[in-house]
Amino acid sequence: MAKIKVGIIGVGNISEDHLRGYFQNENVEVYAFCDIDEAKLAKKAAIHGIERTYTDVNEMVALKELDAVSVCVWNVNHHACVMAALKAGKHVLCEKPLAMNAQQAEEMRAEAEKQGVLLMVGFVMRFSDESKIALDLINDGALGDIYYSKATYLRRHGCPGGWFADSERSGGGPVIDLGVHVIDHTRYLMGKPKPVSVYAATFDMLKNRPWLKTHVGWRPEGACDADKCDVEDLAVALIRYDNGAVTLLETSYSLNGNGVTAKDLYGTKGGLALAGQPKLYTTVSGYLADVDLATKNLKAGGKGMFVQEIDHFVDCIVNGTECIAPAEDGVVVMKILDAIYESAKTGHEVIL
Ligand SMILES: NC(=O)c1ccc[n+]([C@@H]2O[C@H](COP(=O)([O-])OP(=O)(O)OC[C@H]3O[C@@H](n4cnc5c(N)ncnc54)[C@H](O)[C@@H]3O)[C@@H](O)[C@H]2O)c1
Structure with missing residues (x-):
């Protein structure tokens, strides 16, 4: 062929x-x-x-x-x-x-x-091994009905500078750069409910802190004005879906706290923490039980999320496989991002 x-x-x-x-x-x-x-x-x-x-x-x-x-x-x-x-x-x-x-x-x-x-x-997080494991648990009913999730992507000192910090080229800061990943991934795992409202606040208290004596580990290649930064440095949002479920977003480039990336899903039967090795919080025979999932040597996966994303794109083109990250999901997430910025600007809840 x-x-x-x-x-x-x-x-x-x-x-x-x-x-x-x-x-x-x-x-x-x-x-x-x-x-x-x-x-x-x-x-x-x-x-x-x-x-x-x-x-x-x-x-x-x-x-x-x-x-x-x-x-x-x-x-x-x-x-x-x-x-x-x-x-x-x-x-x-x-x-x-x-x-x-x-x-x-x-x-x-x-x-x-x-x-x-x-x-x-x-939406590369959808192609991670942890995403596949989470879906296996969710589809097997291990979480029951998911009614709450936390979408967290916090950097303590991680504004990349360059075009990322230039709103004309980026469209915004951590909301559009990092939050987009965890909003999408939690929504995907929750069964893609329809967003109905967003209440948010953004801050630019710290900016990219060019005066700090340490610099961030990674900056875009090429010419980069480290001092320029006109995007938010922190955002907090509550996203409400049509099935009554809500997601709490926290995302930052600069914040005086621990930098952490995590997705937490809370259901009627179990809760799932995705930050490194997946952990299930559940009950067994009337006892509270914490389950660390053994994920080494998975039979499918293990190639890394970017390679698995590209493999899926090629598979869709070559074999007509149905795409699991279609444009319509990108549109829905953009509506949520627009609403976060709008709510932060007005101080009011935005109804979608
Ligand atoms: N999936 C992820 O985890 C992830 C991580 C980083 C970046 N990204 C996304 O990837 C995109 C690029 O980010 P990057 O870090 O590679 O930036 P980058 O600056 O390293 O690369 C972008 C390149 O695009 C070129 N470019 C800009 N406008 C162009 C145009 N009209 N035609 C042709 N070339 C053009 C620039 O010259 C530059 O070389 C962004 O949308 C970013 O959000 C995704």
Whole structure:
């Protein structure tokens, strides 16, 4: 069978995770690279041995033989790059967040539907082994009815700077960068309920603390103004769903507390903590019981969430498998993110 030809739009940090997945997938030929940064484009093309390079997305997606693209550009350019690729009839895997706002996201979803191609969102946490384990437990009824969850993605000192801290290119701070992951993942595990209202507060008390004598471990490659930061540094939100369940979000770039990433699901029969090794809080024969799930040497999985995400994207294209991270889920999450910023601005609950 002929391999599908894939192009990468935006050859920065996250594209390396996509490439790792594509290079190990026997159904894929990595065919072309595109980036507006000519020097980076040339460097990355040389490293990966890619001959076809483009600085204009429209030129790359005009390649007839190209089947699919990964869109790995700054958030502000997701909409333009995805729309160009969809209009050229290419399947698209777009990094999170799907867009800068729900309106853009809906336009992208509708265009994919019109063209009859796949638009998948890079909700990579859905492809982790812990996600599969959680779904196994949930589908077996181990949690009962889930009525509460906590979506936590806190960094103590972790504003990446660069475009992440520039609201014109990012659309916001930890809400749109980190919160998007844990909001999506908790909602996914809760059975994708419909959001009905959001009440939120955001803060920018600490910003990126450029005066600290330590710096963050990771910053985007290339030119980066570490002192510029006009995005929120902390957000807290209560998201209410149509089935009565609620999710409490906490997400930060800078906060005087422990940096922790965790998803906690609370049901009528059990609670599940996902932060490292999954732990089930339940009852056995009338006793409270804590269960550490043995997850070593899983028979399926173990490749890492990015490789498993790329494998799924390719599987959807090659075998017509139903996508588990479709554009409509990206639209719903963008509605929640829009509502968080709106509620924080007005001080009132936003009804969706
Ligand atoms: N899934 C995850 O965990 C995860 C982690 C990091 C970043 N991301 C997402 O990936 C995307 C990129 O982040 P990054 O860290 O790789 O940033 P980056 O700055 O390292 O790379 C982005 C690249 O896109 C290029 N670019 C920007 N606009 C372009 C355009 N119109 N056409 C072609 N190239 C363009 C830039 O020159 C840059 O090289 C963002 O949407 C971010 O939210 C996801």
